[in-house]
Amino acid sequence: MSLEIYLDGEFVPEEQARVSVYDHGFLYGDGVFEGIRAYNGRVFRLAQHIDRLYESAKSILLEIPVLKEDLAEAVVEACRRNAIRDGYIRVVVSRGKGDLGLDPRKCPRATVVVIADVISIFPEEVYREGMSVITVATRRSRTDALNPQIKTLNYLNSIMAKLEANLAGKPEVLLLNAEGLVVEGTGDNVFIVRRGHLVTPPTWLGILEGITRRTVLELAKARGIAAVEAPFTAHDVYNAQECFLTGTAAEVVPVVEVDGRRVGEGQPGTVTRQLIDAYRELVNHEGTEIFVEEALQAGLKGGS
Numbered sequence: 357m358s359l360e361i362y363l364d365g366e367f368v369p370e371e372q373a374r375v376s377v378y379d380h381g382f383l384y385g386d387g388v389f390e391g392i393r394a395y396n397g398r399v400f401r402l403a404q405h406i407d408r409l410y411e412s413a414k415s416i417l418l419e420i421p422v423l424k425e426d427l428a429e430a431v432v433e434a435c436r437r438n439a440i441r442d443g444y445i446r447v448v449v450s451r452g453k454g455d456l457g458l459d460p461r462k463c464p465r466a467t468v469v470v471i472a473d474v475i476s477i478f479p480e481e482v483y484r485e486g487m488s489v490i491t492v493a494t495r496r497s498r499t500d501a502l503n504p505q506i507k508t509l510n511y512l513n514s515i516m517a518k519l520e521a522n523l524a525g526k527p528e529v530l531l532l533n534a535e536g537l538v539v540e541g542t543g544d545n546v547f548i549v550r551r552g553h554l555v556t557p558p559t560w561l562g563i564l565e566g567i568t569r570r571t572v573l574e575l576a577k578a579r580g581i582a583a584v585e586a587p588f589t590a591h592d593v594y595n596a597q598e599c600f601l602t603g604t605a606a607e608v609v610p611v612v613e614v615d616g617r618r619v620g621e622g623q624p625g626t627v628t629r630q631l632i633d634a635y636r637e638l639v640n641h642e643g644t645e646i647f648v649e650e651a652l653q654a655g656l657k658g659g660s
């Protein structure tokens with residue numbers, strides 16, 4: 357059965373969800389996006405994703421022609437219409453249709469798309485046993501070139517790094533910035549446990565400020581796990597007790613080997629396992645209800 361896609365204010369069947377070849381999102385990667393998850397009939401941290409989308413858009417002077425509340429509702433409605441209880445929602449706002457030149461002034465109206473579908477990134481065994489990653493030659497974009505804090509449609513920097521991962525037969529990589537500091541993965545943030553502290557690179561170093569990262573910092577705080585945002589090198593990762601990645605799609609993924617060096621005991625550590633469990637528990641209970649009517653009725657039935 358074909359999906360119903362939100363396109364510029366209305367829901368249309370997937371086959372009719374077409375965007376112009378003159379759209380500057382297609383021609384130049386000019387636009388912004390979000391990846392959001394739904395778990396157990398709830399959209400996780402919807403408001404934070406919507407806020408980040410509008411912040412990214414503001415940075416690139418892109419006006420989203422929809423109110424925040426309406427776009428948030430479109431995300432929930434996309435799940436409802438496609439019967440998604442557990443899934444992945446992609447919100448894309450591109451500069452819209454223009455001409456072949458790159459001047460954004462030629463694009464009078466942004467294109468807005470919401471797709472609610474399913475996603476599977478890593479098999480369950482990766483969460484049990486951890487994964488092996490490498491650092492790569494591709495450097496994360498500098499904040500003064502294309503700031504990684506902006507979640508733009510231009511993901512070639514991450515894709516170049518992913519190509520290196522593919523060539524090396526690895527599922528994911530760690531990217532360094534121009535100064536050789538570890539910043540993030542291709543679509544995830546990075547944490548280490550070193551000398552008893554949870555450490556993750558600060559935003560100003562040139563990372564996307566992940567919503568999963570923020571959630572994990574909150575979960576750590578609530579559990580009395582000391583956490584700091586501080587720069588670190590590959591040497592720190594090799595000698596860390598634990599390492600893991602976080603992202604909306606990937607969730608919390610243990611890393612047990614980096615550049616052929618075993619991290620800690622070479623298996624997911626206690627802090628990582630604790631945070632994986634805590635994250636899974638949280639996402640199953642918290643979020644914007646998708647099927648409000650059904651939830652109300654279940655409540656009424658349960659009460660009678």
Ligand SMILES: Cc1ncc(COP(=O)(O)O)c(C=O)c1O
Nearest residue numbers: 543544545564566567568603604
């Ligand atoms: C480059 C990059 N870093 C980090 C993340 C993790 O962010 P979040 O946890 O909000 O998904 C993503 C996810 O889209 C990403 O693309």
